[in-house]
Amino acid sequence: MHSDLYTRLKKTSLDDYISILNIASKIEKIENNRESDIKFAILGSTSIQMIVMVLKALLACNDIHADIYEGEYNGLLSDTYDISSKFYAFAPEIILLIPDHRDIPKWPVYLESTEDVLDKAHNVADYFMDILYLIHEHLPNAHILFSNIIGPDSFPLGNLEANYIFSRESYCSIINLELIKKRPPYVTILDTNRLASDIGKIEWFDDSAYFLSKQGFSLKYIGYFCAMVTRQVIALKGMGKKCLVFDLDNTIWGGAVGDVGYEGILLDPNDPEGEAYIAFQEYILMLKQRGVILAVCSKNDEKNAKEPFIKNRFMCLRLDDISCFVANWDDKVSNIRKIADHLNIGIDSMVFFDDNATERELVRKFIPEVEVIEVPEDPALYRRTLDTANAFDQITLTKEDIDRFKTYRDERMRKDFSLGFDDYNEYLQGLEMRASFSYVNDKSLGRFCQLLNKSNQFNLMTHRYSEAQAGSMLDDTEYGLYTVSMRDRFSDYGIIACIILYFEKDTCYITDWCMSCRVLKKGVEYYTLKKIIEVADKRGSKHIIGRYTPTKKNDMVRTLYLDFGFNVSFSTQEGFCEYILDYDDYSHVFTENHIEEDAYFEER
Amino acid sequence: MKRDKLKQELQKIYYEVFDDTSIVLFNEMTADDIEAWDSLTHLRLIMQIEQYFNIKFTTAQIKRTKNVGMLIDMIEQKIVK
Numbered sequence: 001m002h003s004d005l006y007t008r009l010k011k012t013s014l015d016d017y018i019s020i021l022n023i024a025s026k027i028e029k030i031e032n033n034r035e036s037d038i039k040f041a042i043l044g045s046t047s048i049q050m051i052v053m054v055l056k057a058l059l060a061c062n063d064i065h066a067d068i069y070e071g072e073y074n075g076l077l078s079d080t081y082d083i084s085s086k087f088y089a090f091a092p093e094i095i096l097l098i099p100d101h102r103d104i105p106k107w108p109v110y111l112e113s114t115e116d117v118l119d120k121a122h123n124v125a126d127y128f129m130d131i132l133y134l135i136h137e138h139l140p141n142a143h144i145l146f147s148n149i150i151g152p153d154s155f156p157l158g159n160l161e162a163n164y165i166f167s168r169e170s171y172c173s174i175i176n177l178e179l180i181k182k183r184p185p186y187v188t189i190l191d192t193n194r195l196a197s198d199i200g201k202i203e204w205f206d207d208s209a210y211f212l213s214k215q216g217f218s219l220k221y222i223g224y225f226c227a228m229v230t231r232q233v234i235a236l237k238g239m240g241k242k243c244l245v246f247d248l249d250n251t252i253w254g255g256a257v258g259d260v261g262y263e264g265i266l267l268d269p270n271d272p273e274g275e276a277y278i279a280f281q282e283y284i285l286m287l288k289q290r291g292v293i294l295a296v297c298s299k300n301d302e303k304n305a306k307e308p309f310i311k312n313r314f315m316c317l318r319l320d321d322i323s324c325f326v327a328n329w330d331d332k333v334s335n336i337r338k339i340a341d342h343l344n345i346g347i348d349s350m351v352f353f354d355d356n357a358t359e360r361e362l363v364r365k366f367i368p369e370v371e372v373i374e375v376p377e378d379p380a381l382y383r384r385t386l387d388t389a390n391a392f393d394q395i396t397l398t399k400e401d402i403d404r405f406k407t408y409r410d411e412r413m414r415k416d417f418s419l420g421f422d423d424y425n426e427y428l429q430g431l432e433m434r435a436s437f438s439y440v441n442d443k444s445l446g447r448f449c450q451l452l453n454k455s456n457q458f459n460l461m462t463h464r465y466s467e468a469q470a471g472s473m474l475d476d477t478e479y480g481l482y483t484v485s486m487r488d489r490f491s492d493y494g495i496i497a498c499i500i501l502y503f504e505k506d507t508c509y510i511t512d513w514c515m516s517c518r519v520l521k522k523g524v525e526y527y528t529l530k531k532i533i534e535v536a537d538k539r540g541s542k543h544i545i546g547r548y549t550p551t552k553k554n555d556m557v558r559t560l561y562l563d564f565g566f567n568v569s570f571s572t573q574e575g576f577c578e579y580i581l582d583y584d585d586y587s588h589v590f591t592e593n594h595i596e597e598d599a600y601f602e603e604r
Numbered sequence: 605m606k607r608d609k610l611k612q613e614l615q616k617i618y619y620e621v622f623d624d625t626s627i628v629l630f631n632e633m634t635a636d637d638i639e640a641w642d643s644l645t646h647l648r649l650i651m652q653i654e655q656y657f658n659i660k661f662t663t664a665q666i667k668r669t670k671n672v673g674m675l676i677d678m679i680e681q682k683i684v685k
Contacts, residue, residue: 018655021648022620029623049644208663213647220651 002030006061014223021050021222024057036067038233041092043071043079045100046216055096055226062234073214076103080131088138093466094236095135096145096229098192099128100216101152101172108166117166118174125178132187136468143395143466145232147192148176150217153205185446186468188232188395195224198388231393238453238464241371241391242345244287245336247354248298248305248327252284252317253277254379258300262307267314274314276380281316283383288321291401292392293408295324295339297354302327323408332359333366343408344517346456346553351391353382396467398447400494407518410491417490425594428523431488434598435524437531440481445470447495448483452514455498456553458525459514460546460560478503479511480535484528486519487598493519497528501535508536510546520556523593529564530591542583550575565589610676610683617656621649631673657683 009023042048042055052070059066069090071079076099079087104124108117132144151172161167165174172193179189196204199221206218217225234240249256254266254273268274288294294317298305305327309319319325324339332354340347348369354360355375364372373389375382394401414431421427440448449467456462473479484497496519500512510532515524536544546561548554562568565588566579581589611629618627622640635641641649653675654660659682669675 018652021651022623025621025645025648026623050647053644208666209647211663212666213643215647219647 002027002060005030005057009057009061012223014227017220017223020054021219024054027057027060028053034065036065038064038066038094038237039069039090039092040066040094040096040233041069041071041087041090042096042098043075043087044098044216045074045076045103046098046210047073047214048075048098050215050219050222051098051226054222055229058223058226058230059233062230062239064230064233064237066233076131080134083138091139092142094145094233095139095142096147096190097131098147098216099149101149104149104172104175107168108171110166112166114165117171121171121174122178124175125182128179129182132184136184136186140472141466141469142186143236143468144187145190145229146179146187147190148179150193150196150201150204153201185396186466186471188236190228190232192225192228195221195228199224228390231390232395235394236453236464236466238456239348240394240454241351242349242454243293243295243323243339243343243351244284244386244392245295245297245339245350245352245370246284247356247359248296248300250355250379251353251375251382252281253308253312253315256300257308258304262304262311265308265312267308267312269314273379276378276382278314278316280379280382280386283386285316285321287386287392288405289402290392290397291404293323293343293345293404294321295343295350296322296326297332297335297339297352298327299329299332300327320409321405323405331362333362336363336367336370344457344520351389353386355379394450395453396446396450398450398494400447400450403492403494407491407493411518413490414488428594431490431522431594433486433488433522433595435484435486435527435595436598437528438483438485440470440474440483444483444495445474448481448498451495451516452498452512455514455516456551457517457556458520459512459551459554460510460548460557461512462514462549462551462554463512473500480539482531482535484515484524484531485598486524486595497524499528499532501532503539503541506540506542508532508539508541508544510544513546523595525560526564526591526593527595529589530593533586533589533591537583537586544581545569546579546581548575548577548579564591607676607680610679613656614653614672614676614679617649617652621645621652629672631671631676633672634670653679659683 005023005027012019012023042052048070052068056066056068069087069092071087076097079085105127106120106124108120132146135142135144149172152168155161155169157167161169164170176193183189204217204221206215209215209218246252254277255264257265266274267277269278284294306319308315309317324342326335326339336350337347340350347367351371351373352363353373353375360372363370371391373386376385418427421430445467449465449470453464470481473481480501482499483495485495486493497515502509502511546566548558548561550558561579566581568577569580570578615627615629618629619625622638622645627638650661650666657679661678665678669678
């Protein structure tokens with residue numbers, strides 16, 4: 001019954017608001033007795049009941065079961081400024097704040113000086129920031145999703161609105177810009193302003209619905225709004241997408257390369273369709289630059305498939321950009337699985353783009369975890385289709401994201417390099433790996449949380465932390481938060497492992513330990529343990545206790561502590577296991593590795 | 605559209621909105637007669653009627669609607685136009 005409704009809701013177009021509301025209302029009625037995964041609070045200055053209902057349903061069909069606190073009317077102020085409010089007692093982990101342009105306390109007057117207008121906008125942004133600071137002070141672990149201001153839909157100055165800084169329209173833009181400048185890491189700004197603009201503000205606002213029941217926007221677009229929030233929650237939970245898998249023929253060029261050859265494919269700035277394919281390739285390249293991993297999955301002979309990448313002058317994408325290139329005659333379902341294996345990423349982190357409807361259907365049917373983009377017939381629409389899917393939403397952008405594609409390219413160079421060695425240890429030595437173990441600081445906190453939240457395989461406990469949560473542990477001397485950064489002769493990996501230690505009396509607990517799969521089998525775990533022992537020793541710990549909780553994905557570290565030489569001290573039937581290492585044994589533990597200490601990182 | 609037919613169509617919308625197929629509409633029926641008929645379901649009801657009959661009520665009409673009979677009158681007027 002539940003899953004039926006979820007499937008129906010998932011298949012419903014965001015435009016079909018009637019079905020969305022009807023299904024969400026049905027889900028609301030049956031959802032009550034389920035144990036929740038997250039505590040979610042929604043506060044707004046307009047009516048939020050419908051948002052609560054639809055969001056809960058949309059989250060549920062993405063397997064996130066939220067216990068939602070629905071703020072009081074005008075809860076943006078009444079709930080937050082009352083320390084004894086039910087909102088604080090509820091202790092939400094994620095808070096959605098939906099302000100409204102009607103909340104703006106001060107507007108510029110006509111002909112006001114630019115300086116005064118900027119000053120006023122600055123104060124309005126502070127007025128909102130004060131609410132965020134207050135929430136953070138009382139709920140330091142909560143992450144806040146803050147909808148930006150949607151510019152008003154009335155333009156008393158007409159076209160002059162765009163000519164003066166004191167116009168209502170300009171003023172809202174400045175406030176939004178100020179919000180970006182002031183944004184603390186525990187806040188994610190939701191670009192509702194862009195959503196409203198994409199839809200059209202005349203459509204977005206429904207004055208009648210506002211006058212009748214204080215709806216902040218037309219309920220026709222409630223699906224769009226809640227889908228945007230859902231994507232952010234998914235990203236916060238570390239369930240975001242990482243990899244774009246795409247087809248070649250009639251997807252990134254026109255025609256079948258196997259039939260027409262690398263020069264015959266349709267890819268040409270002088271042809272309208274050929275130009276459309278070029279534009280799509282340019283967009284894929286932009287995704288790569290922001291850290292999306294690219295993989296090709298095509299039914300072709302490999303040699304034919306690769307030829308345009310090397311020889312066609314209009315190709316934007318080069319072989320170097322593709323982290324995994326699969327061209328053969330096997331079915332795409334097994335090829336996608338192969339790509340996930342090869343790249344060491346979860347199959348649920350992949351997005352599939354293929355012009356062939358049959359292929360899409362097969363992937364949908366056999367690997368429902370993969371997000372399959374519904375590709376339109378016209379290649380001119382490919383770019384927008386992929387762009388508006390917003391499939392790769394994430395909470396932060398880090399240096400590691402930007403450099404990711406280099407890491408995969410360098411991985412290929414490493415592979416070539418490894419061919420010159422018969423002995424794996426000699427190869428590791430030849431890599432000239434250097435690493436550092438550093439305490440987390442404000443600069444590295446973003447990446448620290450990103451890695452903890454995204455790692456699934458080499459992750460002992462799979463706890464997820466918001467930046468707010470991790471930040472509050474930084475101030476707590478009982479905790480030790482560390483990162484491991486590494487580079488070798490080919491590349492700088494940046495931060496590739498995260499460790500949270502907890503010190504109690506004479507024991508050092510390894511609360512969390514995760515590592516990026518890009519550095520598996522290089523001995524980083526031995527280096528890391530060596531450093532953990534050093535820290536524990538310095539703090540005077542007599543024992544180190546490591547823990548493991550099994551998930552569907554972290555079997556590779558099931559025996560990690562045993563392999564090091566820890567002893568089992570406790571275990572449950574569900575597979576949770578606790579391991580202990582006594583001080584006297586530290587010297588017997590195997591921590592040999594080929595990694596040198598790196599001073600370069602310490603300085604940063 | 606005949607008034608009876610219109611009532612039938614409206615009844616189907618009520619089934620959907622209230623998720624209850626035991627509802628039988630009558631002219632004097634008000635929110636007091638259906639437990640789940642609150643401001644939220646009323647809003648959905650209006651949206652669904654507007655979409656189904658491809659009409660748009662005025663704010664005053666929505667404000668004034670007291671019972672099913674009035675609702676049917678409103679729809680009838682709008683469709684005739």
